[in-house]
Amino acid sequence: MIEFCGIELEHQVINASGCFDVLAARQVFGEALVERFPFAAYVSKTVTLAPRAGNPPPRLWESAGGMLNSIGLPNPGIDAYLEHHLGEYSKLAVPLITNVMGSSEGEFAALVERVDERAEVAAIELNVSCPNVATGLDIGADPRGLADLLRVVRPLTRKPLIVKLTPNTVDVAACAAAAETGGADAVSLINTLRAMALAPRGGGRPWLGGRTGGLSGPAIRAVALAQVASVAARVAIPVVGMGGVSSGADAAELLEVGARLVAVGSESFRDPAAGSRITAELTAHFAESAA
Amino acid sequence: MIEFCGIELEHQVINASGCFDVLAARQVFGEALVERFPFAAYVSKTVTLAPRAGNPPPRLWESAGGMLNSIGLPNPGIDAYLEHHLGEYSKLAVPLITNVMGSSEGEFAALVERVDERAEVAAIELNVSCPNVATGLDIGADPRGLADLLRVVRPLTRKPLIVKLTPNTVDVAACAAAAETGGADAVSLINTLRAMALAPRGGGRPWLGGRTGGLSGPAIRAVALAQVASVAARVAIPVVGMGGVSSGADAAELLEVGARLVAVGSESFRDPAAGSRITAELTAHFAESAA
Amino acid sequence: MTTPFGRRIAAVLSRRLVGRYVVLGIGDPDAAVEPGQFYMLAAVAGWGGGGDQRPYLPRAVSVLYARHGEVGFLLEDVGPGTHRLCELQLGEEVYLVGPLGQGFTPPQADREAILVGGGVGIPPLAMFQERWGGRAVVGFRSAQHADAASLFRDPAIATDDGSAGHQGHVTDLLDSLLEDGEDIAVFACGPPAMLQAVQSRVARHHVPAQLALEAPMACGFGACFGCVVETVSGYKRVCVDGPVFDAAVLV
Amino acid sequence: MTTPFGRRIAAVLSRRLVGRYVVLGIGDPDAAVEPGQFYMLAAVAGWGGGGDQRPYLPRAVSVLYARHGEVGFLLEDVGPGTHRLCELQLGEEVYLVGPLGQGFTPPQADREAILVGGGVGIPPLAMFQERWGGRAVVGFRSAQHADAASLFRDPAIATDDGSAGHQGHVTDLLDSLLEDGEDIAVFACGPPAMLQAVQSRVARHHVPAQLALEAPMACGFGACFGCVVETVSGYKRVCVDGPVFDAAVLV
Numbered sequence A, B: 001m002i003e004f005c006g007i008e009l010e011h012q013v014i015n016a017s018g019c020f021d022v023l024a025a026r027q028v029f030g031e032a033l034v035e036r037f038p039f040a041a042y043v044s045k046t047v048t049l050a051p052r053a054g055n056p057p058p059r060l061w062e063s064a065g066g067m068l069n070s071i072g073l074p075n076p077g078i079d080a081y082l083e084h085h086l087g088e089y090s091k092l093a094v095p096l097i098t099n100v101m102g103s104s105e106g107e108f109a110a111l112v113e114r115v116d117e118r119a120e121v122a123a124i125e126l127n128v129s130c131p132n133v134a135t136g137l138d139i140g141a142d143p144r145g146l147a148d149l150l151r152v153v154r155p156l157t158r159k160p161l162i163v164k165l166t167p168n169t170v171d172v173a174a175c176a177a178a179a180e181t182g183g184a185d186a187v188s189l190i191n192t193l194r195a196m197a198l199a200p201r202g203g204g205r206p207w208l209g210g211r212t213g214g215l216s217g218p219a220i221r222a223v224a225l226a227q228v229a230s231v232a233a234r235v236a237i238p239v240v241g242m243g244g245v246s247s248g249a250d251a252a253e254l255l256e257v258g259a260r261l262v263a264v265g266s267e268s269f270r271d272p273a274a275g276s277r278i279t280a281e282l283t284a285h286f287a288e289s290a291a
Numbered sequence C, D: 001m002t003t004p005f006g007r008r009i010a011a012v013l014s015r016r017l018v019g020r021y022v023v024l025g026i027g028d029p030d031a032a033v034e035p036g037q038f039y040m041l042a043a044v045a046g047w048g049g050g051g052d053q054r055p056y057l058p059r060a061v062s063v064l065y066a067r068h069g070e071v072g073f074l075l076e077d078v079g080p081g082t083h084r085l086c087e088l089q090l091g092e093e094v095y096l097v098g099p100l101g102q103g104f105t106p107p108q109a110d111r112e113a114i115l116v117g118g119g120v121g122i123p124p125l126a127m128f129q130e131r132w133g134g135r136a137v138v139g140f141r142s143a144q145h146a147d148a149a150s151l152f153r154d155p156a157i158a159t160d161d162g163s164a165g166h167q168g169h170v171t172d173l174l175d176s177l178l179e180d181g182e183d184i185a186v187f188a189c190g191p192p193a194m195l196q197a198v199q200s201r202v203a204r205h206h207v208p209a210q211l212a213l214e215a216p217m218a219c220g221f222g223a224c225f226g227c228v229v230e231t232v233s234g235y236k237r238v239c240v241d242g243p244v245f246d247a248a249v250l251v
Ligand SMILES: Cc1cc2nc3c(=O)[nH]c(=O)nc-3n(C[C@H](O)[C@H](O)[C@H](O)COP(=O)(O)OP(=O)(O)OC[C@H]3O[C@@H](n4cnc5c(N)ncnc54)[C@H](O)[C@@H]3O)c2cc1C
Pocket: A060, A061, A062, A063, A200, C038, C055, C059, C060, C061, C062, C063, C073, C074, C075, C076, C077, C078, C079, C080, C081, C082, C083, C120, C123, C213, C214, C215, C216, C217, C243
């Protein structure tokens, strides 16, 4: 049993937000998905106040040892999420973490208040990798912006608040410290790195419907390791480490530099049961190094 | 013939600083290196005021589709550089670009003044990916810091000043704009991404002597493409694009998003003549797309 | 009928060339596959290190046949992923997830099924014909590619260069069938341009049609939301809501 | 004698197993190689996609022999790079840059050369003995590995498990030679621990020694400054200032 923000978890591996749709996976794989659920907690895809269709296709590009996505956070909006999705998610035997994103402090506040009402939700993850309407820069890229955000949302819920930091910043540890000071119960990182791909023989035309996208997968693992290490060295609250984890050895490294939990994203695309495999490899890894 | 800051270049491919040591390469490959020099200009490794031994080994790590280095900018210091190295470099038939780094505006000023005296040097590249002694953050990560730096060094030379931007920032285009406003003649990017690797079975001990290192190679190409595109869209001065270029097609993409020149770094480690190969592939590429 | 959960390892049991394509038979005991369904495939060894240091993600590949514990695929080498799959030798291991996606809905008894295939898009239709019959009209680049028409029972053939069958597009052949046939239903799979041509034609003739689409995919089981296509009811994931869609819902 | 500029493509001409190692012969007409020099090697196809999506960089490999237009290498599979090189088949192509580095300086006539090798570090010494003679003392993990001692003329053998020759370290054998022999010079290549043991012993006995070192390398021709080792005159690049160093200069 692992303790995380007062939540009891079976093991240390959870899914990265937006990389595992339980509803679709259950249609495809049936009850086996529920019985052999790969993760110790389920983090839902980012939900926003209003429904979002997401970005026009193409949304995917494969790069050296990784991938770019410009999914654009499609989601049914908070009302439909709470009404239809949450009930389905709660059929899982694991704690639920709801990931929310607003384009302003007011939107974040409204989202946190709505989610706070629901007992099924064990914790709330704030996705702050979103352009601030005013500055155009990620809210989460600026420690001051994060402090302001937490001043607004922290009082609105007693559920654990996890701040999902953006890696596209100067000093991610300073952002983590600002979140901690503001009352965050945990931080998670890294989100995808801002990246771009061009259409083959497209004369410079962007391939992705969203023009730019986010880089994930093994290509970013060394960057994730550096950012998780610097954050874990700076803050006392637990850290959820992610970025390019595809094996138990990869997961062990994030734990060794100070993460409390590890999240698996892109690797689940290559192996739907990656979470279970990585958890088993992790157990074996620590058994070995203990012996 | 390509024009770059008033300098005439044979083609659009140059070396990335610190990725090609002409002195060593000439010892190894002899005159062929000079006769078939792969680059349209030679950018020297970063030189500092005082000599530097560089970081303790190990200095290299291989990662998914790329590599980490923590070389630590070993160099003989500006005096020995001007006295011994520059003369050797000027035996090359291509223009020379001297890359300098200081840990303060004063150091940068002293370096620029020293290099300015030498007619062999066609342009000066300022490596601003260095921790500011006061803040600990990269000088180049903050537009204001860049503006201050250029206010000091711009008046000291009439040679073209190229600002080598750091990618570890929130808004690289804003940094480029600050450099342009400050009188920079060009900007170059991307430098390596801050990253980390752990010693195999080392229980969390960093592998690199410098603890953290810089990620380069194909793994970062999609990040480079996004940053070069955003910078080229923002500034009017020429842009030197680099990051993960290993083929003419890769180089063409950087040019298509607005770079004037392309620099090749890590790929030269895999193929000492990569610069020539990429230049030839580039020519063929544009011949095709023209046809 | 649900898909086995997780990535399985299976061996290449058979391999042969058909025209310019490779037909790969991979062991998958008791796989219940519908025509139009696909698998996500990746080689266990050497998946990566090709062009641009790829592939990294598995590749979606339609099922050509499923019998005697073997699932068959038709592959064309168009990039690092299919290149690696095409060079797989007997006994080499692959990761597979599948069968995945919504296949074709069988035709009503009162309508003749017209199977319109283009290039490497023919597998779902070959499986369709074997299962439910139907008249095949297939288009290829050249005679060498057209050898793959041998996967059908008496197909009508078109080639771009006229080196085999009718010179021109497969949709020329479809046109004549649409002219004199009312009680037909069209089932198509092929390159985007061909599918669009089919879509506009069946719309004009008010003929029902099901189209098997392609889209860049990362996961194949609805996890990434990367494979969407626009429909009258918004973006739909090709991997779970398709790959087969009613032509009428596609915009 | 300089190294051909740039990366060349050559084919695997011969391949055989020696104990637990693979001996690869690669075509390289008129290569003038000194014992202790190395090449940077990479497979043309499938370089990448192994563990951790590696290898990406070429690998430094010592020359075992160079004759009849063929350069020979001894390889041990210790990771994704050597794994790929070990599985190369006849005719497969490799990228090569070399010969590189400073090899051994031949011994003076008045001193007997003692060649101390450990595991996969023996190639430079085997080439040394063939060129200039000398007495070989070689250490291995086990008898299977010790089969590679066949690459030497009457070698003295030590194995960790005693399954062949003396049970213990190769430095035990060196000790006896150091006791009764004054006019000797030591030439060594092997794992770091062995080289340190050799270094301290020769220092104690005031015997000259040359050590062939290893270091993580990216380029092999002095471009990256990544392969440094500490010497009495500061950091030196193993690839251009070495791999062979006088034991006295290493700290
Ligand atoms: C449901 C379905 C069924 C399919 N069935 C078959 C089949 O039966 N047989 C078959 O051979 N193929 C089939 N495909 C197509 C195949 O999965 C794709 O062509 C696959 O991308 C090929 O991968 P590749 O690496 O070989 O080529 P890629 O390099 O992926 O090139 C293929 C196309 O993808 C685009 N592309 C190019 N580079 C990239 C990149 N870096 N990232 C993303 N996209 C890129 C370009 O448009 C290019 O033309 C199917 C696809 C789907 C979705």
